[in-house]
Amino acid sequence: MSGEPAHGYALGDRVRIVDLGKPGHVRTPLYVRDKVGVIDHCCGSFENPENRAYGRVGRERIPLYRVRLKQRELWPDYEGAEDDSLVLEIYHHWLRPA
Amino acid sequence: MAERLITDVGGLPADEVPRQEVPQLFWEKHMIAMFNVLWSKGVFNLDEFRRAVEQMTPKEYKESSFYGRRLDGMTNLLVEKGLVDRDELAARTEQIVREGTRDHVR
Numbered sequence: 001m002s003g004e005p006a007h008g009y010a011l012g013d014r015v016r017i018v019d020l021g022k023p024g025h026v027r028t029p030l031y032v033r034d035k036v037g038v039i040d041h042c043c044g045s046f047e048n049p050e051n052r053a054y055g056r057v058g059r060e061r062i063p064l065y066r067v068r069l070k071q072r073e074l075w076p077d078y079e080g081a082e083d084d085s086l087v088l089e090i091y092h093h094w095l096r097p098a
Numbered sequence: 099m100a101e102r103l104i105t106d107v108g109g110l111p112a113d114e115v116p117r118q119e120v121p122q123l124f125w126e127k128h129m130i131a132m133f134n135v136l137w138s139k140g141v142f143n144l145d146e147f148r149r150a151v152e153q154m155t156p157k158e159y160k161e162s163s164f165y166g167r168r169l170d171g172m173t174n175l176l177v178e179k180g181l182v183d184r185d186e187l188a189a190r191t192e193q194i195v196r197e198g199t200r201d202h203v204r
Contacts, residue, residue, distance in 0.1 A: 021102065025149035030102055047179040053149035075109070 006057045008063045008092060016098040017066060017090055025053035028094045038055045039067035040087050048091065063092040101153050104159045124200040126165040133172055142175045150174045 009015060019033040020026070027049055045061035070083040078084070137144060150171035154162070162170065176182040195202075 023147060025152060026103070029106050031109045049145040049148075051142050052145035057143065057148060081114075 008042070009039045009065060009095065010096075011039055011042070013018035013098040015039060015065075015095040017067065017094055018096055020094060022050065023071040024050065026050055028090055029088075031074060032067075032069060032088065032090075035073050037073070039065050040068040045087060046091075048093075052067055064089055065092065065095065066090075067095070104154065104156055105148070105152055108158075129165060129169050129172075132170060136172065136176075141181070142172075142179070146175055147171050150178075 003012060014072075015035060015038070016034065016036050017028060017032050037088055040073070043064040045063050047057065048062055050065075050083075051059050066087050067090050068085050068087045070081065071078045071080060071086060074086060099139050106121060106122065137147065147168075148171075151159075154167065154170065155176070158170070159167065173182070177184050177187070
Protein backbone atom coordinates (compact mmCIF):
# COMPACT_ATOMS: atom_id res chain seq x y z
CA MET A 1 0.00 0.00 0.00
CA SER A 2 1.35 3.46 -0.85
CA GLY A 3 2.97 5.47 1.93
CA GLU A 4 3.51 2.44 4.15
CA PRO A 5 7.15 1.90 5.19
CA ALA A 6 8.41 -1.49 4.07
CA HIS A 7 10.25 -2.32 7.29
CA GLY A 8 7.80 -1.12 9.87
CA TYR A 9 7.96 1.57 12.49
CA ALA A 10 10.33 2.15 15.41
CA LEU A 11 9.67 3.35 18.94
CA GLY A 12 8.89 7.07 19.02
CA ASP A 13 7.90 7.33 15.33
CA ARG A 14 4.99 9.68 14.73
CA VAL A 15 2.18 7.93 12.89
CA ARG A 16 -1.26 8.79 11.59
CA ILE A 17 -3.98 6.17 11.99
CA VAL A 18 -5.80 6.17 8.67
CA ASP A 19 -9.39 5.38 7.75
CA LEU A 20 -9.21 2.49 5.31
CA GLY A 21 -13.00 2.47 4.98
CA LYS A 22 -12.85 -1.28 5.09
CA PRO A 23 -16.17 -3.08 5.68
CA GLY A 24 -16.52 -6.11 7.95
CA HIS A 25 -14.51 -6.99 11.04
CA VAL A 26 -11.73 -4.50 11.74
CA ARG A 27 -9.98 -3.64 14.99
CA THR A 28 -9.36 0.09 14.50
CA PRO A 29 -12.14 2.04 16.22
CA LEU A 30 -13.65 5.06 14.44
CA TYR A 31 -12.64 7.58 17.10
CA VAL A 32 -8.89 7.10 16.50
CA ARG A 33 -9.01 7.31 12.71
CA ASP A 34 -7.19 10.25 11.15
CA LYS A 35 -5.51 10.95 14.53
CA VAL A 36 -1.76 11.26 15.07
CA GLY A 37 0.14 9.41 17.79
CA VAL A 38 3.52 7.92 18.61
CA ILE A 39 4.72 4.31 18.46
CA ASP A 40 4.89 3.18 22.09
CA HIS A 41 5.69 -0.52 21.71
CA CYS A 42 6.24 -3.05 18.94
CA CYS A 43 4.11 -6.05 19.88
CA GLY A 44 5.41 -8.51 17.29
CA SER A 45 3.66 -9.88 14.22
CA PHE A 46 0.34 -11.64 14.08
CA GLU A 47 -2.11 -12.94 11.51
CA ASN A 48 -4.50 -10.24 10.34
CA PRO A 49 -7.76 -10.50 12.33
CA GLU A 50 -9.55 -9.02 9.31
CA ASN A 51 -8.80 -12.36 7.58
CA ARG A 52 -9.14 -14.62 10.59
CA ALA A 53 -12.64 -13.27 11.27
CA TYR A 54 -13.79 -15.00 8.09
CA GLY A 55 -11.95 -18.26 8.68
CA ARG A 56 -8.94 -17.33 6.54
CA VAL A 57 -6.26 -18.59 8.90
CA GLY A 58 -2.57 -19.39 8.46
CA ARG A 59 -1.83 -16.37 6.28
CA GLU A 60 1.06 -13.91 6.59
CA ARG A 61 1.80 -12.21 9.90
CA ILE A 62 1.78 -8.45 10.04
CA PRO A 63 3.31 -6.13 12.66
CA LEU A 64 1.13 -4.87 15.49
CA TYR A 65 2.01 -1.69 17.41
CA ARG A 66 0.90 0.09 20.53
CA VAL A 67 0.20 3.68 19.54
CA ARG A 68 0.03 6.41 22.17
CA LEU A 69 -2.39 9.25 21.48
CA LYS A 70 -3.02 12.35 23.53
CA GLN A 71 -6.50 12.47 25.00
CA ARG A 72 -6.71 16.10 23.82
CA GLU A 73 -6.07 14.93 20.27
CA LEU A 74 -8.96 12.49 20.58
CA TRP A 75 -11.52 14.59 22.45
CA PRO A 76 -11.67 18.35 21.73
CA ASP A 77 -13.47 19.02 25.03
CA TYR A 78 -11.07 16.92 27.17
CA GLU A 79 -10.47 18.67 30.50
CA GLY A 80 -7.80 16.41 32.06
CA ALA A 81 -4.04 16.96 32.18
CA GLU A 82 -2.28 17.99 28.97
CA ASP A 83 -0.21 14.80 28.77
CA ASP A 84 -3.01 12.31 29.55
CA SER A 85 -2.88 9.67 26.86
CA LEU A 86 -4.53 6.56 25.49
CA VAL A 87 -2.57 3.55 24.22
CA LEU A 88 -4.16 1.11 21.83
CA GLU A 89 -3.00 -1.64 19.52
CA ILE A 90 -3.13 -0.93 15.79
CA TYR A 91 -2.00 -3.13 12.90
CA HIS A 92 0.68 -1.88 10.52
CA HIS A 93 -1.54 -1.36 7.49
CA TRP A 94 -3.68 1.21 9.35
CA LEU A 95 -0.63 3.46 9.96
CA ARG A 96 1.19 6.05 7.85
CA PRO A 97 4.23 8.14 8.78
CA ALA A 98 3.19 11.53 10.21
CA MET B 99 -15.83 6.93 6.52
CA ALA B 100 -16.54 3.27 7.11
CA GLU B 101 -19.76 2.09 8.64
CA ARG B 102 -19.67 1.98 12.45
CA LEU B 103 -19.52 -1.53 13.87
CA ILE B 104 -22.12 -2.31 16.50
CA THR B 105 -19.33 -2.82 19.05
CA ASP B 106 -17.51 0.42 18.18
CA VAL B 107 -19.05 2.77 20.74
CA GLY B 108 -16.07 4.93 21.72
CA GLY B 109 -17.10 8.57 21.94
CA LEU B 110 -20.84 7.95 21.58
CA PRO B 111 -23.19 9.34 24.22
CA ALA B 112 -24.06 6.64 26.74
CA ASP B 113 -26.65 6.10 29.40
CA GLU B 114 -25.64 5.80 33.01
CA VAL B 115 -23.73 2.62 33.87
CA PRO B 116 -26.05 0.34 35.87
CA ARG B 117 -24.46 -0.41 39.25
CA GLN B 118 -26.67 -3.19 40.52
CA GLU B 119 -25.31 -6.71 41.00
CA VAL B 120 -26.63 -9.26 38.53
CA PRO B 121 -26.77 -12.86 39.74
CA GLN B 122 -24.68 -15.33 37.70
CA LEU B 123 -26.88 -18.01 36.18
CA PHE B 124 -25.87 -21.62 35.73
CA TRP B 125 -26.41 -21.62 31.94
CA GLU B 126 -23.98 -18.72 31.65
CA LYS B 127 -21.19 -20.66 33.34
CA HIS B 128 -22.05 -23.72 31.26
CA MET B 129 -21.99 -21.69 28.06
CA ILE B 130 -18.63 -20.06 28.82
CA ALA B 131 -17.14 -23.51 29.49
CA MET B 132 -18.46 -24.72 26.11
CA PHE B 133 -17.18 -21.56 24.43
CA ASN B 134 -13.70 -22.08 25.87
CA VAL B 135 -13.59 -25.70 24.73
CA LEU B 136 -14.67 -24.80 21.20
CA TRP B 137 -12.16 -22.01 20.60
CA SER B 138 -9.28 -23.81 22.33
CA LYS B 139 -9.92 -26.83 20.09
CA GLY B 140 -9.84 -24.52 17.06
CA VAL B 141 -13.50 -25.02 16.07
CA PHE B 142 -13.68 -21.26 15.69
CA ASN B 143 -11.30 -18.42 16.47
CA LEU B 144 -11.94 -15.30 18.57
CA ASP B 145 -11.87 -12.99 15.54
CA GLU B 146 -14.64 -15.06 13.94
CA PHE B 147 -16.57 -14.86 17.17
CA ARG B 148 -16.27 -11.07 17.29
CA ARG B 149 -17.35 -10.86 13.66
CA ALA B 150 -20.36 -13.09 14.39
CA VAL B 151 -21.45 -10.79 17.24
CA GLU B 152 -20.98 -7.72 15.01
CA GLN B 153 -23.37 -9.28 12.49
CA MET B 154 -26.27 -9.10 14.96
CA THR B 155 -28.83 -6.39 14.17
CA PRO B 156 -28.55 -3.26 16.37
CA LYS B 157 -31.90 -4.21 17.95
CA GLU B 158 -30.78 -7.78 18.76
CA TYR B 159 -27.49 -6.48 20.13
CA LYS B 160 -29.09 -3.85 22.34
CA GLU B 161 -31.73 -6.18 23.74
CA SER B 162 -29.25 -8.97 24.44
CA SER B 163 -26.70 -9.30 27.26
CA PHE B 164 -23.00 -10.13 27.58
CA TYR B 165 -23.85 -13.84 27.83
CA GLY B 166 -26.70 -13.69 25.34
CA ARG B 167 -24.46 -12.18 22.65
CA ARG B 168 -21.81 -14.77 23.35
CA LEU B 169 -24.32 -17.60 23.08
CA ASP B 170 -25.85 -16.28 19.84
CA GLY B 171 -22.47 -15.50 18.26
CA MET B 172 -21.15 -18.96 19.10
CA THR B 173 -24.32 -20.68 17.91
CA ASN B 174 -24.38 -18.76 14.62
CA LEU B 175 -20.78 -19.81 13.93
CA LEU B 176 -21.57 -23.46 14.59
CA VAL B 177 -24.54 -23.27 12.21
CA GLU B 178 -22.43 -21.38 9.61
CA LYS B 179 -19.79 -24.12 9.77
CA GLY B 180 -22.41 -26.84 9.36
CA LEU B 181 -21.65 -28.38 12.76
CA VAL B 182 -25.09 -27.71 14.22
CA ASP B 183 -28.43 -27.80 12.45
CA ARG B 184 -30.61 -24.80 13.32
CA ASP B 185 -33.87 -26.82 13.42
CA GLU B 186 -32.28 -29.51 15.57
CA LEU B 187 -30.95 -26.83 17.91
CA ALA B 188 -34.38 -25.17 18.14
CA ALA B 189 -36.05 -28.52 18.93
CA ARG B 190 -33.47 -29.35 21.61
CA THR B 191 -33.76 -25.87 23.13
CA GLU B 192 -37.53 -26.22 23.28
CA GLN B 193 -37.17 -29.59 24.99
CA ILE B 194 -34.76 -28.19 27.60
CA VAL B 195 -37.02 -25.23 28.31
CA ARG B 196 -40.01 -27.61 28.60
CA GLU B 197 -38.21 -29.85 31.07
CA GLY B 198 -36.86 -27.01 33.23
CA THR B 199 -33.26 -26.18 34.16
CA ARG B 200 -31.32 -25.09 37.25
CA ASP B 201 -32.11 -21.52 36.27
CA HIS B 202 -35.82 -21.88 35.75
CA VAL B 203 -38.59 -24.30 36.56
CA ARG B 204 -41.24 -24.98 34.03
